[in-house]
Amino acid sequence: MMMTGAYPSVVVRVTCALLSPFIAMFGLYVIAHGHYGPGGGFAGGVFVAVGAILPRLTLPEELSYRIFPRWIGPAAGGVGLLLFLLVGLAPMLVGAEFLDYGAVEIPGMAASRVRYLGILIVEVGVGLAVFGAMLMIFDVLTLRDDDA
Amino acid sequence: MIIVANVLIGAGLFFLAVSTFALLIMPDLYTRAHAVAKSETLALILLFGGVLFRPELDVPAVGRLLFILAVSVIANPTAVHALLRASHRSGALPWTVVDQRIADAELGRYQP
Amino acid sequence: MSPFIVFALLVVAILIAVALYRVWAGPTVFDRLVAVALVSVNGVVVIVLLGVALERPNLFFDIALGFASLAFLLPIALGRYFEDRDDGTSQDGHPSASGRPQPLGIVPHGWVADRGRRENLRRAERSGVHLPAPSDPDDPGPVPPAEGRGPQVPLDGPDDGEGRS
Numbered sequence: 001m002m003m004t005g006a007y008p009s010v011v012v013r014v015t016c017a018l019l020s021p022f023i024a025m026f027g028l029y030v031i032a033h034g035h036y037g038p039g040g041g042f043a044g045g046v047f048v049a050v051g052a053i054l055p056r057l058t059l060p061e062e063l064s065y066r067i068f069p070r071w072i073g074p075a076a077g078g079v080g081l082l083l084f085l086l087v088g089l090a091p092m093l094v095g096a097e098f099l100d101y102g103a104v105e106i107p108g109m110a111a112s113r114v115r116y117l118g119i120l121i122v123e124v125g126v127g128l129a130v131f132g133a134m135l136m137i138f139d140v141l142t143l144r145d146d147d148a
Numbered sequence: 149m150i151i152v153a154n155v156l157i158g159a160g161l162f163f164l165a166v167s168t169f170a171l172l173i174m175p176d177l178y179t180r181a182h183a184v185a186k187s188e189t190l191a192l193i194l195l196f197g198g199v200l201f202r203p204e205l206d207v208p209a210v211g212r213l214l215f216i217l218a219v220s221v222i223a224n225p226t227a228v229h230a231l232l233r234a235s236h237r238s239g240a241l242p243w244t245v246v247d248q249r250i251a252d253a254e255l256g257r258y259q260p
Numbered sequence: 261m262s263p264f265i266v267f268a269l270l271v272v273a274i275l276i277a278v279a280l281y282r283v284w285a286g287p288t289v290f291d292r293l294v295a296v297a298l299v300s301v302n303g304v305v306v307i308v309l310l311g312v313a314l315e316r317p318n319l320f321f322d323i324a325l326g327f328a329s330l331a332f333l334l335p336i337a338l339g340r341y342f343e344d345r346d347d348g349t350s351q352d353g354h355p356s357a358s359g360r361p362q363p364l365g366i367v368p369h370g371w372v373a374d375r376g377r378r379e380n381l382r383r384a385e386r387s388g389v390h391l392p393a394p395s396d397p398d399d400p401g402p403v404p405p406a407e408g409r410g411p412q413v414p415l416d417g418p419d420d421g422e423g424r425s
Contacts, residue, residue, distance in 0.1 A: 003340060009233050015226040023329045038323050050333055057336055154264050161271050168275040171282050171298060175373035177290055184298045195305060202312050209317035216325050223332040227297050230339035235290040237343050253387040
């Protein structure tokens, strides 16, 4: 079973190469726009992961694994989780609840501004973690014996 | 304006209905997929083109709808193409109405 | 909320229900997948029309765009999966590979197929070919040409087969 590598139809190859960057960029938009619109970190991470999985399904392997290498799944997952934990634990250092960013006092910034930035960073962390997890699931499912 | 929108949406609904009922009554996979790929895409163009003229939409919504239209019109026939190519490769034969023996007889080279 | 948009929403909902019959009854897995592609496109239409009807188009069009791009992944991945399964069975267990007997599942039915069979019988009578009586309800119908059963040569063009590593 070969699920990665070049798709044998040129129509599918060209269409996926055309669409996947737009899907990934829509995922970034969903992550950054999560305050106002639908989605947030989780859905945006899934869209970015789809933008990375479509080249793996359809493009030649040396190309698709150059765009998003194999190590980027575990790395993005770890960095995202770490970002979420650090930003979530920061209010506990000043004696507030977990994820209560407004309590952190940064000189020169209003509490609402700090809360806004905290939510944004946590969304980015969740998005990175979901992206890494999705990519790792796909890579493990399509792992072959010879590159284990 | 709203008349144009409703006429276009009605035409899109008609083609959606055509492709859906073709999915029910067509005899084999290839004819069904033909209905889905072509009539459905035409229905999408008409219907979203009609929604573009609705007064509920502002300028960002029109931009988003144009983007959805572009993605759907590219992606829908490609998806059906991938499915049909896979089915042809794994051996689904198209249904033929005319028996080969009859065709041979009409061409005058039939040996029983 | 305009009544015409509500009417259109009702029509598309009924069409989804009708297309789900093919997902349930489709004899091969590819029939089901083609029907699922149609259902997902109808779902995009439903979300867009909901956005117009509820007068929050920006919110709903974002959801519709996400749904459309996620629905594109399914046929690509499953097409890839079943294309490489060349062992003669589909997921339903019907034999369906080239050159093998006509698959059990895809005996055409419905009035279009019946009209084709009547046309076949009429032409057989006119040209004097004796056909076996179609008494068997599982009769697979006309016999395809012996040398033309399925692709004998690779379907890829000369520039199109190099990609499979």
